[in-house]
Amino acid sequence: MSAEAPDVLVIGAGVAGIAAARALRSRGLSCLVLEAKDRIGGRAYTDATGFDHGASWLHQAHDNPLTALAETLGFESMDHDKLRQRLLFTEGRFATTAERRAFAAAEDRFWRVIEAAAADGAPDRPASDAAPEGERFDPLVAHWEGAQICAAELARMSLHDFAATALDGPNLLLRRGLGTLVSTLAEGLPIQLNAPVTQIDWRSKDVEASGAFGRIRARAAIITVSTGVLAQDSIAFTPDLPAEKHAAIKALPLGLLSKLAFPIPPGVLPEFGAFASLRRDIATPGDRPISWIARPFGAPVMLAFIGGSLAWELSRAGKRATEAHARAEFARVFGVEAAAALGPPIITEWGEDPHFLGSYSHAIPGAQAARRVLAEPLGNGRLIFAGEACHPRYAATVAGAWLSGEAAAQQLAGGRAAVAKFSKHAP
Numbered sequence: 001m002s003a004e005a006p007d008v009l010v011i012g013a014g015v016a017g018i019a020a021a022r023a024l025r026s027r028g029l030s031c032l033v034l035e036a037k038d039r040i041g042g043r044a045y046t047d048a049t050g051f052d053h054g055a056s057w058l059h060q061a062h063d064n065p066l067t068a069l070a071e072t073l074g075f076e077s078m079d080h081d082k083l084r085q086r087l088l089f090t091e092g093r094f095a096t097t098a099e100r101r102a103f104a105a106a107e108d109r110f111w112r113v114i115e116a117a118a119a120d121g122a123p124d125r126p127a128s129d130a131a132p133e134g135e136r137f138d139p140l141v142a143h144w145e146g147a148q149i150c151a152a153e154l155a156r157m158s159l160h161d162f163a164a165t166a167l168d169g170p171n172l173l174l175r176r177g178l179g180t181l182v183s184t185l186a187e188g189l190p191i192q193l194n195a196p197v198t199q200i201d202w203r204s205k206d207v208e209a210s211g212a213f214g215r216i217r218a219r220a221a222i223i224t225v226s227t228g229v230l231a232q233d234s235i236a237f238t239p240d241l242p243a244e245k246h247a248a249i250k251a252l253p254l255g256l257l258s259k260l261a262f263p264i265p266p267g268v269l270p271e272f273g274a275f276a277s278l279r280r281d282i283a284t285p286g287d288r289p290i291s292w293i294a295r296p297f298g299a300p301v302m303l304a305f306i307g308g309s310l311a312w313e314l315s316r317a318g319k320r321a322t323e324a325h326a327r328a329e330f331a332r333v334f335g336v337e338a339a340a341a342l343g344p345p346i347i348t349e350w351g352e353d354p355h356f357l358g359s360y361s362h363a364i365p366g367a368q369a370a371r372r373v374l375a376e377p378l379g380n381g382r383l384i385f386a387g388e389a390c391h392p393r394y395a396a397t398v399a400g401a402w403l404s405g406e407a408a409a410q411q412l413a414g415g416r417a418a419v420a421k422f423s424k425h426a427p
Helices: 015-026 065-072 097-118 138-150 159-164 178-185 227-231 243-250 308-317 319-334 336-341 370-375 398-412 416-422
Strands: 008-011 031-034 077-079 086-090 172-174 197-201 207-211 214-218 220-223 236-238 257-263 277-280 291-294 301-307 383-385
Touching (some): 008 207, 008 214, 015 031, 015 178, 015 220, 015 398, 031 214, 065 077, 065 172, 065 178, 065 398, 097 159, 138 301, 138 308, 172 178, 207 220, 227 243, 243 370, 257 319, 277 319, 301 308, 301 319, 319 336, 383 398
Parallel strands (some): 008 031, 008 220, 197 236, 220 383
Antiparallel strands (some): 077 172, 197 207, 207 214, 257 301, 277 291, 291 301
């Protein structure tokens, strides 16, 4: 690291921080990325086994900026929507073809009703208030679209934000993992690991970040840490952030989606091919089913997904409780013997990790404008927040994080005058 102060400090080496650093350097601004953990990637992390602990899909791939980057770097991708066998377990058995069609029709109806409600001109309200009711699969669709997809129940989410951030396909999976793509995109960037920032002073014309690493000054800073961390005041700001910024942070809490990767021994579930997905129907009021994906890319692994309030409860209870619950769920469908045969799982820890404190954001009812408020620059542009929580269209995704990071960088280098203002190196 050069002893000379960088033009811009980027706080966090997740997707938004990496996108911001790349965009800054491409526009002639020097930067330094300070990362609290001992690795890069943030909530996009692929481990040595190829398991994506966090982000896994390139959603709405035709519009996703990372799709072209993955293709350029030679990452093999597959359209998950075309590959997977979709299974539904209901009333103690696998659903018939007619029942699966009825569930698909209920999903289509759900989105027609949600989109109409969001466009009716009424004040914002919980998304659950607009969800259709009365048909057989309506409760399961609401649970699936809320807790299992958005990592929070519909009652906790703004209807308008929920509708505005709904995604389409294709949904691509990368054989080498989405976290691997993100870490590849970070190659060559000036990143300092194990450097948690505890204070940011933005009183003067410069910004100073402090931590165990010492003090580093820059012309500006882009803050990409999660709203979960920001809400805990883990970083002290001097002067304090404006009240509207604090309100936006608290209005964009992180939900939780926990994932488990169970090894499948030879001979167990031979009928399940690659990418088969399973949802269990809601059996009783208050039931919170989890979902499964079998053998991604043919690997002998069964992935479990636990979302929303259940994920938070199990996360706080610990890994043993999380594993026990997933095995019990597996046994409900495949039997106790099959559940016992699964190997020891890898279990994600997003809820308990102090560097994240959740998976991805949702806006609470009435806070549909919070994402734009959070992204609004402070201090004449010296302090900018970025990340998936800041993107009003692709929130909760790597696309939203990437685009938000790029947008923050563009605001600091939005033309020759901006470069001259912030860069010592500009002509």
